[in-house]
Amino acid sequence: MPQPDHSPATGFDITVDGVRVPVRPGQTVAAVLLGGGRLATRRTRIEGRPRGVFCGIGTCFDCLVVCNGEPGVRSCLRPVAPGDVIETGTVIETGVGAYGTGSDRG
Numbered sequence: 503m504p505q506p507d508h509s510p511a512t513g514f515d516i517t518v519d520g521v522r523v524p525v526r527p528g529q530t531v532a533a534v535l536l537g538g539g540r541l542a543t544r545r546t547r548i549e550g551r552p553r554g555v556f557c558g559i560g561t562c563f564d565c566l567v568v569c570n571g572e573p574g575v576r577s578c579l580r581p582v583a584p585g586d587v588i589e590t591g592t593v594i595e596t597g598v599g600a601y602g603t604g605s606d607r608g
């Protein structure tokens with residue numbers, strides 16, 4: 503399994519909510535957010551409650567962010583790329599919870 507490059511010389515910056523953040527190739531967006539102490543990635547559509555990384559493997563849809571203007575990107579699956587612009591804290595429709603179940607309730 504390839505290991506992430508931890509050399510600071512090969513790192514780059516991305517933008518998270520308007521702030522430049524240094525990252526390393528191979529990190530996921532979720533890893534960058536959690537490493538910076540950010541627990542909430544989006545808000546629920548009904549009551550605006552915060553949601554963040556839960557499963558970490560792409561199944562719960564709680565970690566959605568806006569990535570380069572595209573809403574609904576699972577931050578736990580998305581490796582960072584040079585020039586990425588990440589927005590958190592927005593209400594993102596997931597389709598989960600349409601029948602009263604799932605983590606998008608509330």
Ligand code: FES
Pocket residue numbers: 554555556557558559560561562563564565566576577578579
């Ligand atoms: S944390 Fe569950 S899909 Fe990303």
